[in-house]
Amino acid sequence: MNHQLTPGDQVEEQATVAETLEVLRQNAACLPIAAVFCGFETGVMLTDVLAQHLQLRGNRPMARGDKQVQQDAVKAANLRSTRSVKGTDWNSVKAFAETEGFPIIIKPAESDGSYGVKLCHNACEAETHFRQLSWQLQGRRNRGVLLQEYLKGVQYVVDHVSRDGVHKTTMVWDCDRGPLNGGYVCFQQQCVAADTAVARQLIAYTRACLDAPSITEGATHAEVMMTETGPCLVEVNVRCHGARGVWMPVARAFAGYTQVDAYVDALGDEAAPFEQLPDVPPSGSKGSGLLLPLLAYHDGHVGSTHFEKVRELQSVLLVKECVHPGTRVEKTRDDLGVVGMCALWHRDPAVLASDVEAIREMDQKGSILVLHNEAR
Structure with a gap:
């Protein structure tokens, strides 16, 4: 290829x-x-x-961010891949939608934060969303739209840092994703111990998926679905874990270091710091941690905010505010449309679960934001 x-x-x-x-x-x-x-x-x-x-450490330039390129490389390596097709014209992808069967996932071939991702349940819905995305992507160098099979299972995110083709895992996250307000969002990400059976299987598969498109350097976080037949790649993001960096205190509490720490070690002149990193994060943590997006269930202009209600909870380590008074908020439909992000950690899982429930109740009642000028 x-x-x-x-x-x-x-x-x-x-x-x-x-x-x-x-x-x-x-x-x-x-x-x-x-x-x-x-x-x-x-x-x-x-x-x-x-x-x-600059003659510095990095991957050979190629279109690794293109999700179809990734799937083609994974398939060529005889690994489980997601059935998919990419196009800019509906007629060129229509046959896939008809033969694959619904529901199917439609999204930009290159995007982040679940922007434009939609679970379509019929041909009319699929064609409408495809054409809408094609129009929104006009003028971009890569304006392809991807149709993918809908994978059933539990989604995970597997973080790695690589140097000279050696991959070291920095975290495995159990990612709860699903539809919301007509879009597709992540509801939470929870740390998974690397010595569990599911983590070992995910790590081995993900490293093979990194080798397939020749990702040898730097940070990645791969979205992998654990299906009935084993792990299957959704996509590889060739950069550090996102979420505005709010995940970092959770990772540090869980493993003692973060993917960013390892990224710095991997790109340095000396190999020793990277070589000294563990192959996978330690599993001796005496606590539970997760990353929780704050979601908007209403549209409106922000009159005032009450993020302090979240900060007062026992397990909350950090809250990142993404909206401020005077800004307009729309219902959360993708990961870029959250109103905030919070990192939670506690030794008692019951305390953690109670705090998550309290935050979700605040989301749904709209008590974190006071909205004006629009009907709720």
Whole structure:
């Protein structure tokens, strides 16, 4: 498979890279640039390209962020892959929808935060969402829309950091995802001990999925569905775990270090710090932790906020506010539309469960935000 940039893309890339490199060098002044880190999904390709031009550690530039490219590579490696097709015209993908059967997942081929992800239950719904996404993606270099089989099972997120093709697991998360307000969101992510049977199976499969598209350097978090027939890749995000970094105190409490710590070790000049990292996170934690998005069930303008109600709960380590008075809030339909994120940790699982229930009640009653100007 050849997923290199096209000649036209390469010309555009060279001009952009030259400008970016000049800005980097000006801002760095006389200091050497030691590494290039990817912070967000839109920076995946640029990270690889900059690292290559600066002769720093990184992956060979290619379209790894394209979810169809990932599935093709996984399938070619004889691993369980998700049945899917990508297109920009409904007629080119219509046959897949008809033969696959409903429900199916439709989403952008390159996106993050579950933007544009929709579970479609019939042909009319599927065609409407496909055309809407195609229109929204106009003008982008990769405007493909993906149709995927609907995988049944439990979804997990498996975090890794890699150096020279050696993959080290930094966390496994049990991810509770599902439909909300017409979209598809993550309701919570909970730490999973690496020595459990399910974690061992997920880790082995995920590392093979990283090898398939030649991901050898840096941080990744892979979404994997544990189906009746075993793990199946949903997608690999070639960057650190997202969620605005709110997961970091949970990971540190659980494992003693975070994926960001390991990422720094992996991209450094010396191999020793990475080599000293454990192959998987320690499983001796005496507590439970999870990441909990704060969800909006109503539309409106924010008059005031009451995030302090969440901070007062026993297990809450950190709350990240994503909205402020004066801003407009819409019902949460994807991971980018949350009103806040909170990290929770406690030695007593009963306390943790009670706090989660309290936060979800606040969400549904709308007691964290006071909304004005629109009917609820």
